[in-house]
Amino acid sequence: MAIDAATIESLIRQAFPKAKISVQGDDGQHFAAEVVDESFRGQNRVQQQRAVYSALKGKMDGAHGELHALALTTRAPD
Amino acid sequence: MTATDQIRDTVAKNDVVLFMKGTKMMPQCGFSSRVAGVLNYMGVEFADVNVLADPEIRQGIKDFSDWPTIPQLYVKGEFVGGCDIVTEMTLSGELDALFESKGVTFDKDAANKIREANG
Numbered sequence: 001m002a003i004d005a006a007t008i009e010s011l012i013r014q015a016f017p018k019a020k021i022s023v024q025g026d027d028g029q030h031f032a033a034e035v036v037d038e039s040f041r042g043q044n045r046v047q048q049q050r051a052v053y054s055a056l057k058g059k060m061d062g063a064h065g066e067l068h069a070l071a072l073t074t075r076a077p078d
Numbered sequence: 079m080t081a082t083d084q085i086r087d088t089v090a091k092n093d094v095v096l097f098m099k100g101t102k103m104m105p106q107c108g109f110s111s112r113v114a115g116v117l118n119y120m121g122v123e124f125a126d127v128n129v130l131a132d133p134e135i136r137q138g139i140k141d142f143s144d145w146p147t148i149p150q151l152y153v154k155g156e157f158v159g160g161c162d163i164v165t166e167m168t169l170s171g172e173l174d175a176l177f178e179s180k181g182v183t184f185d186k187d188a189a190n191k192i193r194e195a196n197g
Contacts, residue, residue, distance in 0.1 A: 045163045046145075053146050072162050 005031060008056070008070070015055030020077070032071040041076035048074035081138030089152045093182055094124035097139045098149040102126040109161035110149040116168050119192065121185040122177070154180045169196055 005023040008031055012021050016037045025031030033052075040048040049072050056070075079087070089095050094117070100106030102114045102124070117124050129136035129148055140146055143157045151158040153176060158164065167173040168189070177184045 045166065046157065046159055049159075049163065050144060057146060073166070 003031075004028065008033060012052060012055050015051070030069045030071075032073075034073045036075055036077050038076060040074055043076075045074065081132070081134040082142060085135065085138055085142050088125060088127060089155050092125040092152075093154055093180070094122055095127060095152040096124050096149055097127045097129055097135070097152075099128070099130050101128050106130060107148070109147075113149045113151060113161055113164050116164065116173075116192065119185075120188045122182060153177070153182060168192055 005025050008025075009021050009023045012019070012023075012033065012035055016035060016039065019035050019037035019039075021033065021035050023031055023033045035048075035052055039051070043051075052072060052074060085097075096102070096110075096114060096117065098105060098107070098110035098114055100110055100114075102118060105111035105114050114126065127135065127139075129139060136148070139148070139150055143150055145157065145160065147160050149161060149164075151160075151164050158176065159167070164173065167176065169192070171189075171193070174184070174186065174189050176182075
């Protein structure tokens with residue numbers, strides 16, 4: 001099932017209701033997502049991104065690993 | 079030896095390990111190629127593990143690190159990150175600092191060149 005930027009954003013939104021989320025990608029394959037959320041404060045990048053990946057787990061890691069094509073950046077608000 | 083034992087053994091025995099698609103000389107995925115390219119360019123000695131050659135390792139490494147994507151970089155037994163994190167750390171200089179703190183030799187000038195090129 002092809003996935004689109006809006007679906008990714010809503011999946012992340014469910015796990016991070018107050019976050020600032022922006023997802024780009026219109027080729028149905030490669031996406032870039034930035035997630036800015038207070039919960040990331042004090043966490044290192046691996047912890048931050050693990051949290052986002054677990055919000056997407058099972059929904060995006062299809063046979064050809066759509067998750068693989070997600071360029072992810074995360075940070076706490078300045 | 080199970081996949082997990084093999085992974086634990088490889089990560090313990092090598093200062094720097096990159097689980098990747100393909101090999102350091104013949105990467106077979108853009109993300110893996112970028113990380114292997116950075117390590118090669120910075121003259122870092124590392125063990126490359128081609129997850130495409132062994133489906134058990136390919137899945138095992140994701141469970142081992144609780145990280146769903148490949149490539150995965152390990153330094154002195156610790157999971158550092160995937161392509162995005164290693165790229166960010168290279169550009170910010172955090173990768174240099176990590177290597178210095180762990181006693182991993184690398185070419186500082188090469189690291190600076192990467193930053194200049196991506197200025």
